[in-house]
Amino acid sequence: MxxxxxxxxxxxxxxxxxxxxxxxxxxxxxxxxxxxxxxxxxxxxxxxxxxxxxxxxxxxxxxxxxxxxxxxxxxxxxxxxxxxxxxxxxxxxxxxxxxxxxRPQKSKLPPPSLQNGEVRRMYARRDNWTCQLCGGGIPEQPVQNDSHNLSIDHINHQSAGGTDHPSNVRAAHQGCNKGRKDREDDEFVPPRSLGGLNDSLSNSLNGSVSAHAPGMRDDSEVNPSRNASTQSDIRSLNDSVNGSLTSSLAEGKGREGNREGNGTGKGTPSPPPAASTSDDPGPAFDEFWSRYPRKAGKSEAAKSWVKATKAGADPDLLLAALKAHADYHQAAKTEQQYIPHASTWLNQKRYEDEPPSLPRSAGPQTAPRHMTEEEKKRALQF
The missing domain is CATH 1.10.10 (Arc Repressor Mutant, subunit A)
Structure with missing residues (x-):
């Protein structure tokens, strides 16, 4: 259809x-x-x-x-x-x-199999090789520390009826995926096994680790309908710059630096230092969070708010754009699972999009008029 x-x-x-x-x-x-x-x-x-x-x-x-x-x-x-x-x-x-x-309809078509290694890499390229749970970069090639390698997380857990369809899957570190378990996003805490992620990203980028490291298995299937050039990175429309591994590496280092503190990057990382006052989102974010229609992933939303405002986004304009966003979802009665997380809304700069048109209400209805006796007689003649 x-x-x-x-x-x-x-x-x-x-x-x-x-x-x-x-x-x-x-x-x-x-x-x-x-x-x-x-x-x-x-x-x-x-x-x-x-x-x-x-x-x-x-x-x-x-x-x-x-x-x-x-x-x-x-x-x-x-x-x-x-x-x-x-x-x-x-x-x-x-x-x-x-x-x-x-109000998206459920798909009647089968999704691509997540058992296929190339399918998992396709989703990683779609998500810019960035873990959608912790925000750190994911090594493009398998590395020795399995916790840093690519995994596919289900937004709506499979135990709760979640499917393998594209809107319900996202790229994540294996360690983050295991650490999340059945928790909601706002309850997720990055695991300590992410220590040394910067080294893994550097090794993957420099090609110092084999694409098939010992203990790693790539079960990608050969698809005869695809050309070899299809194996290159999938560039998203209008997001090709953000989709590069360099961008993912830069973001990963920035976030990872806050978690690792003075650790060596090898073995168990040092306890995370206290948050810097320069990264305090401030009272404007508190107002933003109170208005946002989906309360999930507050810590990541705070980081995205700081990142957006440091890049020049005006907090007042963000709040104005949010009002149109929230009003639309309230009028449309959008289910929570289809409202993007606040961090996603900020990272993808959806506040720059055209405000969506609000659904039209049916409006007041005119009370029905009763037929006169003369009208009834004429109607009965047919």
Whole structure:
């Protein structure tokens, strides 16, 4: 079923998109409408031809297959084989970053298997190789300390009915994932096993640790429909700079420095020092937190607030943007799980987005008018 989607103005300026052929760009836009609310869609040349190019007789099914290859090679979609029927599927990698969906429907399509190492790396690239629990960088190559390596965390726990669909999974350190257990995000405390994370990031960046270190297992499956260039980092639309490993490393070092104190980075880290007064979010953040519609991850939200204000964001403008954000979710009666965490809202600069339109209320209804006796008689004549 086709769905109404949006295309941001920045889409046309994106270099990753702009380097593709014109018809490939059109195909990519068409996938927005073809995908379900998780960003999943069927991915066969015949289906895409019938859905997006039904009136283009000069475009054959093999031609469409070539256009599909352009899109997957650019890292904008990730193709996979899903379900018992072994269907050819694809996921729009950064779908939820660029589509704001009110009351999303559950997907009827099977998600990509998390047992596949390449699927896990795809989600890590989507999340900029940043742990979504502690905010530190994740080594791109496996390292000796398993606690620092990539893991996939379920936002809504599987024990509570959470699925493997893209909106419910996120990249995390193995240590953070194990440390979270069944706790909510605001109850999460970074584990001490993260000590030495800076060294692991440096080793991974410098290639000093083998991609298949002893004791590590990569169960990535070979997908014949993918070109070798698909293995390169998936660059998110308009977020390509933030998606680089250098950015993740810089953020990881900044946060890790606060946790490790004067530790050596090897073995057990020193106890965390007292918070610096320069990182105090201040009373404006307290007001922000009291107004934010989802109370989860306060400590990470405070860090994101400090980061945003240090980068020049005006607290008054943040509060004004938050009011429009909160009013929308209150009017739309959005479920808590679909409201982004405050840290996500700040880190992705959603306060710069256009305020969403509030749902229209039905308004007062006019009381029904009773028919006169004459009107009743005329009506009975038919």
């Amino acid at each position: 086709a769905r109404i989607r949006t295309v941001k103005p920045e889409f046309w300026e994106d270099e990753v998109v702009g380097l593709m052929p014109r018809d490939a760009r059109l195909l990519f836009v068409a996938t927005f409408n073809m995908a379900d609310d998780e960003g999943l869609l069927r991915w066969t040349p015949a289906y895409i031809k019938a859905s997006a190019f039904m009136y283009d007789d000069d475009l054959s099914v093999p031609d469409v297959a070539k256009l599909m290859q352009y899109v997957t090679d650019a890292g904008l979609l990730y193709p996979y084989i899903g379900g018992v029927a072994r269907q050819q599927m694809a996921v729009i990698v950064n779908f939820r970053k660029h589509q704001k969906i009110n």
